[in-house]
Amino acid sequence: MNRIVKWSLLVVLLAAAPGSSQDFKTRAAEPSGVQIPFPEIHDWNSLRITLSRSGCYGTCPAYEIEIHGSGTVLYNGRAYVRTKGRRVTKISHESLAKLVDFYRRADYFSLADRYVYGVTDNPTYVSSISFDGLSKSVLDYVGQKVGMPSGVSDVETAIDRLSGASKWTGRK
Secondary structure, three states, X not given: OOHHHHHXXXXXHHHOOOOOOOOOOOEEOOOOOOOOOOOOOOOHHHOEEEEEEOOOOOOXXXXXXXXXXXXXXXXXXXXXXXXXXXXXXXXXXXHHHHHHHHHHHOOHHHOOOEEEOOOOOOOOEEEEEEEOOEEEEEEEEOHHHHOOOHHHHHHHHHHHHHOOOHHHHOOO
């Protein structure tokens, strides 16, 4: 299990722990309220985009995708996916630019770091982007139930689609 998935599962378990000082149904980290403009990418070779989807109590697809600025896509299917194991493909710079546009439209750098709803047995999604020494990740655990903007789900779906990994995951 990779480091991001382990961390995200730990966060979800701690957030849902009995006796937590937060309200059980609405555990979302609040954005700072400060608008952080999406910076221009100066070194596309430094670009790294990731998405991990954890399993759940049922048959949720579990896999990781890592996309580099060179266009290289690394996939690792774990469970309930069409293709298990590691795969590598390449995407165009145009597809990379479209992915970055999804992050830009989501106002990604202004989002909270996590959106966690107080239920159990759901999958955890963690998306991230890093470039030019900047990085940001967002944890989504049934996040729309606690006010997560739909742009986060749009980013997650775009990564699946534009990376080409949907052929391995079975997700569209």
